[in-house]
Amino acid sequence: MKFNHIIYKVEDGIAHVILNRPEKYNAFNFDLMCDIVNVQKVIKKDRNIRVVIISGKGEHFSSGIDIKSIMGQPLQFFKIGWKLNPFGTNMAQRFCIGWHRLPVPVICVMHGISYGMAMTLALGADMRYARPDTELAIMEAKWGMVPDMAGLQTIRSTISQDVANELIMTGDPITADKALEYGLVTRVVEDPMAEALAMAEKLKARSPDATAAIKFTNQKSWNGSTRALLARETLYQIAQLISKNWRIMDIRNRKDPNKPFVKRQYWW
Structure with missing residues (x-):
């Protein structure tokens, strides 16, 4: 399967999903969202994959949604949010919860800014390793919206409700150390990719x-x-x-x- 804005490669049982729109700080346009949903399908079918590592190319993991691109295409915006069954999932929700449904561990490697949709993507992973310079934010409130991409499914089992209220209602960014304190990230390390690869090797031994x-x-x-x-x-x-x-x-x-x-x- 061909992808527009991700690099996908499998090395020794480890599937690497690399956000590849660095000139836009890996902001998510419609094509990149489609890539994420499609690569989840590819991984799910490959029973030889043992671990997935998600990362971003360039200076930042991702700045979140590409508002100009998405809002400028009403039909694409409709496709992202549309679902016939209200108890089912739309594209935006599969973007996050699709990682939950993969039968392999998923590790997210974060650096630089990780805002909005990027945070939702990370919340879909089973483990999150962040570099000390990482800044995280759940930003829907800044656009007059509510979180609607299934990220709350992970948040409610990760942090306390009062802390979640602060983060979601304000949309304010927090540091990697503060995210670690809250439980939003698993570890803060200088080289999160090396940490993810080391964990992948441990998991492959099981x-x-x-x-x-x-x-x-x-x-x-x-x-x-x-x-x-x-x-x-x-x-x-x-x-x-x-x-x-x-x-x-x-x-x-x-x-x-x-x-x-x-x-x-x-x-x-």
Whole structure:
């Protein structure tokens, strides 16, 4: 699949998704939004991918939505927000929640400004590593709007409601250190890409089936009922115990640490 404004490459089981509109600070126009939604589909179909790393080319991760481009094309604006089923997802919501639905860990590497839509994209990742110079903001309030890209799904399980209210209602930027204090980023490090690659190698040493099951158990049960969590734990565990990768993990732990896994086996 051809992409307009992202670089997509897979190296040794790690899928790199690189925002590639540096002359516009990687601002999201319609084509870039389509690229994100489409690359999610490509990754989901490739059962050999073990980890996804999202990053941005140039001086900044992303300045957020390209207002001039999007608002200048009413039909594109309609396509981004339209959905027939109000309980389903539109393009803007898949932009964030689509990363949740991938059966592999997703790590976002952030630097420079990460505003608005860029923050929503980052919230879709399972881990967020930021450089100390990163500035983050949830900016819909500055445009007289409410967050509508599914980012609240992650925010509500990440930070307290009062802090969320401050950030969302004001739209004020915060530093990487403050984001770490709030829990919006996982780590603040000088070289977040190196940190992401090191984490990717650790994750590749685990069964891809178990990693997928752990991710989906957390995603679906973090704010759910205990009954649903217990049921999901049991079903996913049975799936692990009959999988080839569970037996391979046992061999790696006891005999041969370099025995390769087979590709992810189940529907996740």
